[in-house]
Amino acid sequence: MPHIIGPSLSRRTTLGGLLILPLAGTARAQDAVKSPAVTCNATSSRMQDTIYEYDTAGKCIEWDFPSGEPSTNGLTLKGLGLQKTGAKKNTSDLGFSDAKNLASRFLNQSSKYDWHPASLWSLQFAAKAVDALKRDEDKQGATSISDEYFAYQRVGGVNPSMLHKVGSDRTFGKFMQAGKSYYSLDYHALSILVDNDHVSANEDHQAGDRQRYGYQPKALFEADGKYLKPIAIQIKRGAKSAIVQPGDPDWEIAKFIVQNADINYHQVIAHLGRTHLVMESIAVATGKCLPKKLHPISVLLRPHFEGTINITDFATTDLINISPQSENGGVFDLNFTGTMASNITLVAQEVFGIYDSETLRADPALAQRSANRFNDSIFPRDIANRGVGHFREERIGASGNADSAKIKIPVLHVSPGNKGSDGLDFDYPYLEDGCQLWNALTDWVCRYVDIYYQDDAAVQNDCELQHWARTLVTEGKINGFGEYRNGKTLNGQIHTRAYLVQALSGIIFIASVQHAAVNFSQAHFGETLPAGIYHDYFEGPADITSYLPNEAHFKEVMQTLSILASSQYTTLGKYHDNSSTDKRLRSVTDYFKNEKTKAPLKQLRMTLKGIESDIKSRGSYANGHIYNYLQPSRIPQSTNI
Numbered sequence: 091m092p093h094i095i096g097p098s099l100s101r102r103t104t105l106g107g108l109l110i111l112p113l114a115g116t117a118r119a120q121d122a123v124k125s126p127a128v129t130c131n132a133t134s135s136r137m138q139d140t141i142y143e144y145d146t147a148g149k150c151i152e153w154d155f156p157s158g159e160p161s162t163n164g165l166t167l168k169g170l171g172l173q174k175t176g177a178k179k180n181t182s183d184l185g186f187s188d189a190k191n192l193a194s195r196f197l198n199q200s201s202k203y204d205w206h207p208a209s210l211w212s213l214q215f216a217a218k219a220v221d222a223l224k225r226d227e228d229k230q231g232a233t234s235i236s237d238e239y240f241a242y243q244r245v246g247g248v249n250p251s252m253l254h255k256v257g258s259d260r261t262f263g264k265f266m267q268a269g270k271s272y273y274s275l276d277y278h279a280l281s282i283l284v285d286n287d288h289v290s291a292n293e294d295h296q297a298g299d300r301q302r303y304g305y306q307p308k309a310l311f312e313a314d315g316k317y318l319k320p321i322a323i324q325i326k327r328g329a330k331s332a333i334v335q336p337g338d339p340d341w342e343i344a345k346f347i348v349q350n351a352d353i354n355y356h357q358v359i360a361h362l363g364r365t366h367l368v369m370e371s372i373a374v375a376t377g378k379c380l381p382k383k384l385h386p387i388s389v390l391l392r393p394h395f396e397g398t399i400n401i402t403d404f405a406t407t408d409l410i411n412i413s414p415q416s417e418n419g420g421v422f423d424l425n426f427t428g429t430m431a432s433n434i435t436l437v438a439q440e441v442f443g444i445y446d447s448e449t450l451r452a453d454p455a456l457a458q459r460s461a462n463r464f465n466d467s468i469f470p471r472d473i474a475n476r477g478v479g480h481f482r483e484e485r486i487g488a489s490g491n492a493d494s495a496k497i498k499i500p501v502l503h504v505s506p507g508n509k510g511s512d513g514l515d516f517d518y519p520y521l522e523d524g525c526q527l528w529n530a531l532t533d534w535v536c537r538y539v540d541i542y543y544q545d546d547a548a549v550q551n552d553c554e555l556q557h558w559a560r561t562l563v564t565e566g567k568i569n570g571f572g573e574y575r576n577g578k579t580l581n582g583q584i585h586t587r588a589y590l591v592q593a594l595s596g597i598i599f600i601a602s603v604q605h606a607a608v609n610f611s612q613a614h615f616g617e618t619l620p621a622g623i624y625h626d627y628f629e630g631p632a633d634i635t636s637y638l639p640n641e642a643h644f645k646e647v648m649q650t651l652s653i654l655a656s657s658q659y660t661t662l663g664k665y666h667d668n669s670s671t672d673k674r675l676r677s678v679t680d681y682f683k684n685e686k687t688k689a690p691l692k693q694l695r696m697t698l699k700g701i702e703s704d705i706k707s708r709g710s711y712a713n714g715h716i717y718n719y720l721q722p723s724r725i726p727q728s729t730n731i
Contacts, residue, residue: 233342233634233635233638234342234634235342235345235346235349235618237319237320237336237345238317239618240320240345240348240349240618241311241317241318241319241320242317242318242715243349243352243615243618244273244275244311244318245318245516245517245518245519245520245521246519246520246611246715246717247352247611247615248352248353248356248361248608248611248612248615248619249352249353249355249356249360249608250518250519250520250521250607250608251360251472251476251520251604251607252275252352252355252360253273253274253275253311253476253478254273254274254275254276254476254477254478255271255272255273255476255477255478256272256273256274256310256477257272259272259274259310261308261310261324261333262274262308262310262321262322262324262333265310265321265322265335266310266321270312270313271312271313271515271516272310272311272312272313272321273310273311273312273313273318273478274308274309274310274311275307275308275309275311275348275352276308277305277306277307277308277348277351277352277355278306278308279306279355279359279436279439279440280304280305280306280351280354280355280427280428280436281306281328282432282435282436282439283304283354283427283428283429283432283433283436284304284428284429284431284432285301285302285303285304285427285428285429286302286423286426286427286428286429286622287301287302288423288424288429289424300624301624302426302427302622302623302624303327303427303623303624303625303626303627304327304354304427304428304623305325305326305327305347305350305351305623305627306326306327306351307323307324307325307326307344307347307348307351308323308324308326309322309323309324309348310322310323313515313516314516315516316516316517317516317517318516320336320345321335321336322334322335323335323341323344323345323347323348325340325343325344325347325627327626327627327628330628332627332628340627342634343627343634343637346620346623346634346637346638347623347627347637349618349619349620350427350619350620350621350622350623352619353426353619353620353621354426354427354428354621356608357422357426358426358428358433358436358437359436359437359440359441360608361605361608361609362405362437363437363440363441363442364441364467364600364604365600365601365604365605365608365609365729366398366401366402366405366605366729367402367437367441367442368441368568368600369394369395369398369597369600369601369605369728369729370398370399370402371562371565371566371567371568372391372395372562372566372568372597373395373398373399374399374565374566375558375561375562375565375566375568376388376391376392376395376558378561378565379554379557379558379561380554380555380558381554385554385555386538386541386542386684387555387558387594389682390535390538390594391594391597391598393660393665393666393681393727393728394597394598394601394602394727394728395601395728396660396727396728396730397659397728397729397730397731398601398728398729398730400730401729401730401731402729421646421647421650424643424646425621425622425639425643425646425647426621426622427621427622427623439456442463442567442568442569443456443457443460443461443463443567443569443570444567445457445460460569460570461569461570461578461579461581462570462574462577462578462579463568463569463570464568464569464570464571464579464593464596465570465571465572465574465579466570467570467596467600468592468593468595468596468599469524469528469596469599469603469604470528473521478518478521479518479521479525484498497536497539497540497587497588497591498588519717520607520717520720523701523705523717523720524603524607524720526701526704527599527603527698527701527720527722527725528595528599528603530694530697530698530701531595531598531599531603531694532591532592532595533690533693533694533697534690534691534693534694535591535594535595535598536591537690537693538687538690539587539590539591539594540587541684541686541687543587543590545587546585546586546587548587549584549585549586549587549590550584550585555584555590556583556584559571559572559582559583559584560582560583562582563581563582564582569581571593572584572589573585573586573589574589574592600729601727601728601729602662602725602726602727602728602729603662603720603725605726605729606719606720606724606725606726607719607720609654609655609731610655610658610719610724611655611719612651612652612654612655613648613651613652613654613655613656614655616647616648616651616652617644617648620637620638620639620644621639621643621647622639622643623637623638624636624637624638624639625637654731657731658724658726658731659726659730659731660726660727660728660730661722661723661725661726661727662698662722662725662726662727663691663694663695663698663722663727664695664727665681665682665691665727666681698722699722701721701722702721702722702723705717705718705720705721706718706721
């Protein structure tokens with residue numbers, strides 16, 4: 091039965107809920123698109139391959155968007171309502187007889203276990219395997235954090251893409267001097283969170299079950315030589331606020347309130363929302379619209395989705411545990427600041443730009459600010475918008491084809507620690523390494539796109555590609571995905587090879603580099619990042635220990651972060667054929683079949699090897715901090731843990 095492409099798009103078919111457009115518009119994996127004259131709103135009865143991954147019992151799961159619109163709160167924390175349409179997940183069959191073996195397999199500590207991201211079990215159970223986490227067994231939350239370490243986490247910690255340059259600031263104006271460079275953090279977005287008073291039925295937590303209090307702090311930093319220095323913090327909770335400075339009695343409390351806001355923003359928005367959930371929506375749209383083995387963009391992207399759907403399902407059912415039938419909640423619900431309902435709304439607004447009518451009436455500018463959300467998240471535009479780096483557009487000669495126009499893409503030029511139009515006035519390891527990786531990925535994607543699309547017309551006439559772009563916006567809710575012109579996004583439209591390269595590079599960067607940056611740093615900084623604050627600053631003075639989690643809560647969060655930050659599956663740039671059930675065969679099988687991809691892929695791998703050497707030779711930053719999360723060998727190819 092044919093499916094009409096357009097506003098009345100059917101979301102389900104008899105084969106995994108996937109749709110396909112006429113073969114005339116398909117960009118073949120072996121041939122360049124020849125700019126066929128086709129109409130991209132035709133119909134077809136041909137079915138496409140299914141989207142699938144495997145559950146813990148090895149059963150195939152098919153995935154699809156459900157029929158109907160997302161709920162009023164925006165989404166269900168499962169990729170805007172993503173649901174399984176095949177076998178039911180079985181989390182009771184752990185496959186091991188004791189927690190120690192389970193943790194060993196989960197942490198990939200023993201080579202005798204063949205680990206795969208689809209083989210993830212209950213995190214609650216794994217967290218009890220304390221023998222595998224002895225280094226965290228006796229830790230309790232520190233009650234102080236140095237100003238230097240506090241500032242370093244803004245540029246090399248779990249949430250390193252929050253810092254904004256400020257020329258003036260109404261809150262901190264009296265602390266700012268002419269001729270100096272200032273940067274700020276602003277957690278106003280967390281004002282939507284509702285204080286969480288959910289308590290645990292676990293006896294280990296009873297002594298620590300207390301009300302958690304949400305804050306929306308701001309912090310000001312000055313560029314001081316090669317490093318940042320904290321100048322002032324605004325402690326804000328609702329309509330109440332106070333400003334403290336270094337040396338004030340409440341300075342340590344203020345820093346921990348910022349740390350608490352940072353880990354909550356990081357987990358809900360920067361980590362779960364802007365990597366896992368965004369990539370899940372893109373993965374599903376790719377499976378629905380681009381034939382797996384026929385379309386070159388599908389061939390390029392699919393390795394960057396491996397394990398994404400399954401790990402996100404695992405996170406929302408086991409780690410976060412948002413099920414209304416749950417009596418005990420998950421690790422997140424029992425330890426972090428906001429209620430689950432308010433966190434869901436936070437993700438809907440800050441990640442997908444979905445607001446209820448009352449919110450939009452109160453602030454009509456929100457709709458416009460979210461209109462470019464995906465494009466503004468692309469790495470070079472993000473650092474430019476934050477005022478912490480610069481990029482310029484350059485034309486790259488892709489395949490050497492004399493008849494092929496060079497593609498103009500954004501190339502980043504940041505000179506670490508050097509002042510000037512292309513430099514920074516302080517060390518920023520996340521940005522410095524990210525710049526090198528962005529340039530390497532865009533060069534590879536540019537050369538890949540040039541093989542299959544000879545000109546912009548070829549892009550415009552690829553019906554499946556255009557349908558993919560529309561589906562990302564309409565069903566995937568990836569707001570702001572589309573051609574970027576004069577500061578505005580043409581949602582769901584791709585007109586040029588240049589934008590296609592930027593969008594694909596952005597997707598690959600998020601799936602690999604950005605996720606590595608926000609995931610693998612978690613265990614190293616966890617002891618200074620209280621998931622919950624347990625005292626209201628404006629109710630009166632209290633000892634700092636009253637603000638921080640007790641040992642039971644601290645230990646559970648540290649175990650969770652340690653597990654998430656200790657496993658790696660796949661490596662950036664090492665594409666493989668994952669169709670074989672034998673892991674050894676997958677690792678040696680060439681993935682790309684087109685011979686024209688061999689040279690640019692070889693160049694990518696050589697460039698990544700050079701970046702690896704450069705990062706290793708750099709040594710440490712301030713006070714011995716070593717930033718190695720973006721060494722290419724440490725970056726998984728997809729968001730799979």
